[in-house]
Amino acid sequence: MADLVDLTAAQDLEALRAHLDETGTLDIAEELARVPPEEMAVPFRLLAKDRALQVFEALDPAHQQQLLDALREDRVRELVAEMDPDDRARLLDEMPAKVAKRLLGGLSREERQLTSILLGYPAESAGRIMSPQFVNLRAAMTTADALAKIRRAGTDAETVYTLPVTDDARRLVGVVSLRDLVTAPPTRRVEELMVGDVVSVHVGADQEEAARLIQDADLLALPVVDQEERLVGVITVDDAMEVLEREVTEDVSRAGGVEPLDRPYLTAGPFDLARKRAVWLLFLGVAAVLTVNVLTAFEETLEAVATLAVFIPLLIDTGGNSGAQASTVVIRAMSIGEVRFRDLPRVLGRELLVGVMLGLMLGLVAFPLVSWVFGLEFGIIIAATLVAIVIWATLAGAALPMLAKRFGLDPAVLSAPIITTLVDATGLLIYLGIAVVVLSEELAAASAVMTVLTG
């Protein structure tokens, strides 16, 4: 079936209109994101005004920006004016400063102020994603008063389901739910219904902290306060979900040795994509020079017994994989708060057992096979190396991210590729160390032959 991409490319306005009529807002936004940037304005202009705004709001900032670039100035101003202050702040933040300034200038004084306040908070802070539009109640109000205030002031507010209660100095003293207001008798006072032990967040706190609070406490909205505990905004659950998705993308990217992209994959140019990987790839490449050093030190051994080289990839892959497994599990447990630094001894105790079990398993599988094809001595070398490498890599993979966090680094930075590269060099030392011990007689004989030949 033809979708927005094909219909736009075909410039078939009749069919486009019919398609837009029978497609939901969300699906339109999703298809629109796939239309090449320079053509995005074509289907968008065919949408009715309120529907167009809904579609626009469902796009992420990178696609919103592409679309705005393709629209006429007055339409742009209109769309930006209709956005919620927090979404608008997010969009303007990603635009070139000049464009953002011009768009801000086109807003009404009130809307401009609301957005400027948010843009004044530090990047990644709770203040950036909160809405400054909320309905706050007083403890002494009756539920009837409260509902009347919600009716009056509730249309512009980001949410009316979780209502902050403040005192004369605008300090947060409690929170009441609309559900309790609606189900209580009209003469009941807000203070009887409100929860006084409020979960709130400071305006300068990290966005991820705020989002995790919303998730852990199953909140619909989280009050945001300034240094004097005065209420300045609320963060709603939909913004929390967006933040968490962005954080996950960051963690996942780092775990794969890539700097996070900040924008949808298909809107990023190849040079951008390469730049996000270049630093890590180069760094990991330089770190891998360690392996060259180790092997150069053992070059004579490798020359004497070339069969040893044959197992290098298998052994370092296995070490890398078991290290990556341990670090993946530990990093995830840390990022959802299950494991903290003080759990290090417990974690290492478990991972030691895990490493021993996995190492023995692989050693027992490898021993008969390798002995059969390459002889008993190689069977012993490879099995012993597998046991040692897997235990070592598992412990290193579990410990390094925890230590990183202890020293204030993002544990996700100690990604699988880094662990792999770190355990490769040490793994090779273990391997060739074991080989030299087991093969000492052969190596002595070989070295005698070599001396005769080259001497």
Added chain:
Amino acid sequence: MADLVDLTAAQDLEALRAHLDETGTLDIAEELARVPPEEMAVPFRLLAKDRALQVFEALDPAHQQQLLDALREDRVRELVAEMDPDDRARLLDEMPAKVAKRLLGGLSREERQLTSILLGYPAESAGRIMSPQFVNLRAAMTTADALAKIRRAGTDAETVYTLPVTDDARRLVGVVSLRDLVTAPPTRRVEELMVGDVVSVHVGADQEEAARLIQDADLLALPVVDQEERLVGVITVDDAMEVLEREVTEDVSRAGGVEPLDRPYLTAGPFDLARKRAVWLLFLGVAAVLTVNVLTAFEETLEAVATLAVFIPLLIDTGGNSGAQASTVVIRAMSIGEVRFRDLPRVLGRELLVGVMLGLMLGLVAFPLVSWVFGLEFGIIIAATLVAIVIWATLAGAALPMLAKRFGLDPAVLSAPIITTLVDATGLLIYLGIAVVVLSEELAAASAVMTVLTG
């Protein structure tokens, strides 16, 4: 400062009580999860009844189960009876069938029915996480009637903020928000306020699909319908967040070559932890035998020029890293819906350019360094191999997860370790192929020497 773990271990009931009094519910739950299972009952028993229920609900099912194991039968029955039907279904689902059956038997008939319905839907389906307790309205009601019904029936419902509207046959015809009901005049009819173009989900649909819908459409609750489009439940945003967190844990685990754990890290035994990694580690180890085959085929070459072996780890690490980078980015873009199979040509076009840029960068860095230490021929071999391997690995890393999805597999299964192992063998072929061409004269000479020596 002493926390629940230390205070419980010290059996200092006085200090425990004081600590519980000044700690928030969420923090208590978090600390309780760290107390050894056999001691969990001690601090829990000190909590007031309603607080104890809140703490219990804030625990995840694995910790809930540990706690129940430590409590007396009548207390267990009480706690389970107080839970919401959907949370209870989740908990019972993870318990041994016998225990679950006994606990179900201890419930009132109504509560038992509500939970049994949910447990009857397939695992991972929307039906399992929905709440069967909702307030449904009729289109002909006035807002006053609707609010009266909410007041009557709203206390047990999971949410009253998004209210489904049904017809005589219980078929879903729209959705209205409590905000609109509260702010509209009392004589307004529900049908004038409701949104008719409802986003809903089928009871058998995948939980992740339902959760993504809630996230993408910024919903507080999503109606769930059966095959006849009759309303059977609602899924709320807090359940959606939990599902998404679980899905992320699954994806992240698979990306690290680990089967997902299903339970918090510290509650899983070492044998469990090892089992989740054993299959992948073994599978990857067997796949790495390919690299042994490739190197065995080139054993003579390696014997003649042992320096070639020195670069093997560096080259396969770099190939593995660039493959992992590409697959990480593409898998994430697919899992949040940015990229679909039909975008394959665009993705490959970009990744080809990215691979060329990154390969050339590494080649240009390596060429002078390797030439200087190991001679011009090695400089050429290593630089050319880096360019070729990085391009090949980048393309494979991007294409394989997309192809996997096309054939109905979870793209996350084509994890970084698998991509690494797959490109290792082919990377070695590329490397030694290039080496043989560049070194053909040396190899011929060496082979002549060998023939003399061994013949």
